[in-house]
Amino acid sequence: MSNPFTNEGNWYKGNLHTHTTNSDGELTPQQAVDLYASADYHFLSLTDHRVLTATDDLDPKGMMLIPGSELDGGRGELGQSVHVVGLGMESATELPETDSIPELVASVAAQCRLCFVAHPYWSSLLTHDLLDVEGHIGLEVYNHTCFRGIGRGESAVQWDGLLGRGHKLLGFAVDDAHCHYDDALGGWIWVKAPDPSVDSLLGAIQAGHFYASTGPQIHLIERDGEQVHIQCSPCRDVCLIDPRPGSGTTTHRLELQQESYTDVTLSVSEDCPVFRVECVDPEGRKAWSNPIYPAP
Ligand SMILES: [Zn+2]
Ligand SMILES: [Zn+2]
Incomplete structure (x- = not known):
């Protein structure tokens, strides 16, 4: 994929x-x-x-x-x-x-x-x-x-x-x-x-x-090792969803809290077999990326 x-x-x-x-x-x-x-x-x-x-x-x-x-x-x-x-x-x-x-x-x-x-x-x-x-x-x-x-x-x-x-x-x-x-x-x-x-x-x-x-646009998702670079229309939350129990992260966990994000880097563990991204705009509308797998 x-x-x-x-x-x-x-x-x-x-x-x-x-x-x-x-x-x-x-x-x-x-x-x-x-x-x-x-x-x-x-x-x-x-x-x-x-x-x-x-x-x-x-x-x-x-x-x-x-x-x-x-x-x-x-x-x-x-x-x-x-x-x-x-x-x-x-x-x-x-x-x-x-x-x-x-x-x-x-x-x-x-x-x-x-x-x-x-x-x-x-x-x-x-x-x-x-x-x-x-x-x-x-x-x-x-x-x-x-x-x-x-x-x-x-x-x-x-x-x-x-x-x-x-x-x-x-x-x-x-x-x-x-x-x-x-x-x-x-x-x-x-x-x-x-x-x-x-x-x-x-x-x-x-x-x-x-x-x-249902509203937001996603412009970029790019994985570089343990970092995932995401660009989107202005969103209040960007979530990296790892389907393993207790895994994944969100912009809420970043040290520098912002009102909205258009360009954000989230972390993913090296051994994560698959993740996907959800972006939520200020009106609560959402965008869902497809699953992203490590490069072969
Ligand atoms: Zn039906
Ligand atoms: Zn139908």
Whole structure:
């Protein structure tokens, strides 16, 4: 997994999880496209439940439209099914009749270019529900409609539980907007891609060349031995999260306390196998980097 902050390319902002009137959303596909285009998004995926929403007849309003769908099935220990966002498929996805989460996700993965697990916290998924699951590339660390709806938007605990067990998984922020209440435009990713095309975006996403956000921007994360250099838009807290028990550090521990940080160096232990960064701005909005591994 290379580092998007030091790779060549341009940054593109987009949302990979949205619903329309083709499933249980309030907006037509064109109204959804218009909404995100007017908010200066560069790409969008209309991921209706169990159907592939056609985009050929839509005016993309300058955005890249990624084919996508939200699939569901399987059963976690607490009884909830798992939801999976699949992207880059050419036709509607066939779902197996199964209670097995690994079987469901493997089937979705085989029919899409890539897929990730939606809203683990909303689904009451426990870390161990996802231990034997393969084929997906990550999970939603933040889902805005789950936050606005029932206060269960953030799934960092499930993510760190898997990272700490050696699973190399990426973290997505999405809004999953249905627009029955104010749930649009509250979570997105910034992707660093070599050129503005769907193919290039999906390749960059698969390679982990993105970060998730509800507001702040991350400009640089660079590790030099036991030091990690981070640059971001003004943030009140910058946290280095090491998924091992009791590990990690934050700007609150620095000797020189500042009101906000845009350029900060945090320490990491030499033997840290993986860490990630969270930046929190003065309004409490967050950005999440993907996991960063030591250079081979
Ligand atoms: Zn869902
Ligand atoms: Zn959804």
